[in-house]
Amino acid sequence: MVAIYKREMRSYFTTWTGYIFLAVAICLSAFIFAMSTLLNGNGTSDTSGYFSIMIYGMVFFLPILTMKSFSEEKKLKTEQLLMTAPISSWQMVLGKYLSALTMLGIYLVASLLFFIPLFDYAVVDTINGYGPNVALMIGNLFALLLVGACFIAIGIFISSLTENQFASIVLTILILLAFLLVSSFNSLIENETVRVILDWFSLYARYENFTYGVFDISALLYYISLAGVFVFLTTRVFEARRYN
Amino acid sequence: MLEVKNLVKKYSDKYAVDDISFFIKDGEIVGFLGPNGAGKTTTMNILTGYLSATSGNVLVDGVDISEKPLAVKKNIGFLPETPPLYMDMTVYEYLTFVYELKGCDFNKEKHLREVCDTVKIYEVKDRLIRNLSKGYKQRVGIASAIIGNPKFIIFDEPTVGLDPKQIIEVRNLIRTLGKSHTVILSSHILSEVQAICDRILIINEGRIIADEKTSNLASALGQAIKIKVKVSGPQKEVAGLLRGLPGVTKVQEVGVKEGDAFSFYVEASNGIDIRKPMFKALAAKGWPIMGLENTDGELEEVFVRLIDKDTKGGK
Numbered sequence: 001m002v003a004i005y006k007r008e009m010r011s012y013f014t015t016w017t018g019y020i021f022l023a024v025a026i027c028l029s030a031f032i033f034a035m036s037t038l039l040n041g042n043g044t045s046d047t048s049g050y051f052s053i054m055i056y057g058m059v060f061f062l063p064i065l066t067m068k069s070f071s072e073e074k075k076l077k078t079e080q081l082l083m084t085a086p087i088s089s090w091q092m093v094l095g096k097y098l099s100a101l102t103m104l105g106i107y108l109v110a111s112l113l114f115f116i117p118l119f120d121y122a123v124v125d126t127i128n129g130y131g132p133n134v135a136l137m138i139g140n141l142f143a144l145l146l147v148g149a150c151f152i153a154i155g156i157f158i159s160s161l162t163e164n165q166f167a168s169i170v171l172t173i174l175i176l177l178a179f180l181l182v183s184s185f186n187s188l189i190e191n192e193t194v195r196v197i198l199d200w201f202s203l204y205a206r207y208e209n210f211t212y213g214v215f216d217i218s219a220l221l222y223y224i225s226l227a228g229v230f231v232f233l234t235t236r237v238f239e240a241r242r243y244n
Numbered sequence: 245m246l247e248v249k250n251l252v253k254k255y256s257d258k259y260a261v262d263d264i265s266f267f268i269k270d271g272e273i274v275g276f277l278g279p280n281g282a283g284k285t286t287t288m289n290i291l292t293g294y295l296s297a298t299s300g301n302v303l304v305d306g307v308d309i310s311e312k313p314l315a316v317k318k319n320i321g322f323l324p325e326t327p328p329l330y331m332d333m334t335v336y337e338y339l340t341f342v343y344e345l346k347g348c349d350f351n352k353e354k355h356l357r358e359v360c361d362t363v364k365i366y367e368v369k370d371r372l373i374r375n376l377s378k379g380y381k382q383r384v385g386i387a388s389a390i391i392g393n394p395k396f397i398i399f400d401e402p403t404v405g406l407d408p409k410q411i412i413e414v415r416n417l418i419r420t421l422g423k424s425h426t427v428i429l430s431s432h433i434l435s436e437v438q439a440i441c442d443r444i445l446i447i448n449e450g451r452i453i454a455d456e457k458t459s460n461l462a463s464a465l466g467q468a469i470k471i472k473v474k475v476s477g478p479q480k481e482v483a484g485l486l487r488g489l490p491g492v493t494k495v496q497e498v499g500v501k502e503g504d505a506f507s508f509y510v511e512a513s514n515g516i517d518i519r520k521p522m523f524k525a526l527a528a529k530g531w532p533i534m535g536l537e538n539t540d541g542e543l544e545e546v547f548v549r550l551i552d553k554d555t556k557g558g559k
Contacts, residue, residue, distance in 0.1 A: 002344065003341055003344035003345040004345065006341075006344070007330070007333075007341050010333075010337070011330070011332060014332050014333075015332050076328075076329075076330075076331070077324065077326045077328055078328040078329065078330055079328075080294055080322070080324045080326075080328045081324075081328035081342070081345070081388065082345070083293070083294050084292040084293055084294050084317060084320070084322045084324075085317065085342075085345045085346055086313075086314045086315070086317040086318040086346060086347060087314070087345065087347075088314065242293075242294070242295050242296040243295075243296050244255070
């Protein structure tokens with residue numbers, strides 16, 4: 001697993017993927033950040049707007065990390081090396097998964113820079129009487145990491161299904177959007193059972209709590225298990241392929 | 245040793261591998277021979293754990309690959325038909341990756357140096373794999389197969405797409421590896437398997453149709469050994485001498501004179517190698533042999549006939 005992790009990390013920085021990801025992610029989120037805080041007209045230090053938009057932002061740049069994960073291995077037939085090496089499917093998938101997660105971590109750490117100007121330039125919150133809420137920001141960043149961890153797991157799963165990178169990225173974006181939009185439509189559904197089932201796929205509803213500053217332990221477990229399910233499904237794709 | 249028992253691989257309603265069994269002893273170099281689509285690659289993919297069999301067993305030193313895949317895979321080095329190379333890595337980075345992937349526990353520097361020296365790629369170790377010639381890429385692929393010093397090495401069509409010089413190099417390399425490993429290779433070229441292997445398994449439409457030692461393949465297949473010999477001496481007398489050798493069934497004068505030498509086709513009955521007695525008899529007369537060749541083309545025909553017969557008979 002460590003070998004695969006190291007190779008993936010290296011590959012992010014020897015091919016364009018890692019740089020494109022960081023460039024797109026940082027530019028897009030810097031723009032969203034500026035528009036939703038300092039440039040929103042009243043120079044607020046409230047970052048909840050930023051975080052609720054960012055979940056959609058991630059839909060568009062996280063798939064850059066995962067589009068090649070297994071698609072390229074399949075296309076270049078290097079997966080034969082991985083699948084005949086003395087490692088389990090879990091080790092193979094987790095090596096890839098953790099490397100993408102590390103890239104997300106690098107991006108989130110880099111995005112901390114955005115918050116610095118808030119402390120200097122933002123108008124102090126007149127209602128509550130204090131400046132930027134650091135605890136709230138940390139909680140939100142953690143929530144982004146959790147949601148991102150799910151997105152990455154879904155992206156890796158999809159990349160294991162196709163050898164076409166383009167198909168992989170487009171399909172991932174569409175599916176992630178579907179996951180997010182489920183919660184918007186959910187309230188319109190009359191049938192209780194359907195609503196409960198759809199709620200299971202609703203990434204956004206659980207994320208919202210974090211943007212309000214509520215640390216929700218059930219949401220934490222939800223995200224971890226959702227990511228786990230997709231990592232597991234990816235290992236099953238490879239096991240199933242051995243039988244086809 | 246490697247034992248395959250009643251192996252079957254079925255894709256929807258087609259059998260890619262149809263109930264094959266064989267046994268490979270330690271130290272053997274065994275060739276899998278068959279036309280494209282015969283099931284060679286599928287069999288190799290099952291032996292290496294890349295695919296799972298529909299039924300049947302693969303036992304490596306008594307351990308079933310489906311039960312303990314990781315333990316078995318540690319003993320097997322594999323070079324697929326397309327070498328699994330990461331183009332964005334240098335040769336040495338790639339080999340280091342494979343070393344770590346296989347969880348090897350040697351002195352890394354020393355082991356990789358040995359591997360590089362064996363396949364003669366040390367001088368390109370810092371180059372990007374993308375920029376290497378096909379011959380070098382193939383050698384890097386072989387290097388990745390032998391990292392970790394596995395007991396069994398499996399090569400799937402190792403010379404496909406190489407130029408003649410590279411083909412000879414790769415064949416020599418495989419023969420060298422055969423001295424210290426058990427080697428299984430697949431090919432659709434009979435002469436290649438003959439040149440490298442001790443034993444040949446001929447596979448067609450997913451079934452093994454012949455399993456013979458290379459040296460007696462022709463005779464075992466019911467084909468007389470036919471040799472073309474060029475002798476410097478009087479044509480009629482030489483022909484007479486050759487006809488008198490034990491086991492010789494037919495001598496045909498080719499009738500071409502080159503200098504003072506004449507060529508003859510000599511056929512012997514099944515299983516008899518007449519080359520040694522022929523040499524001794526001619527030497528005693530003082531007629532030097534100027535040329536001697538096995539008529540490989542004939543064997544190629546035998547192979548095709550055998551497969552045709554099997555294909556028709558099987559239906």
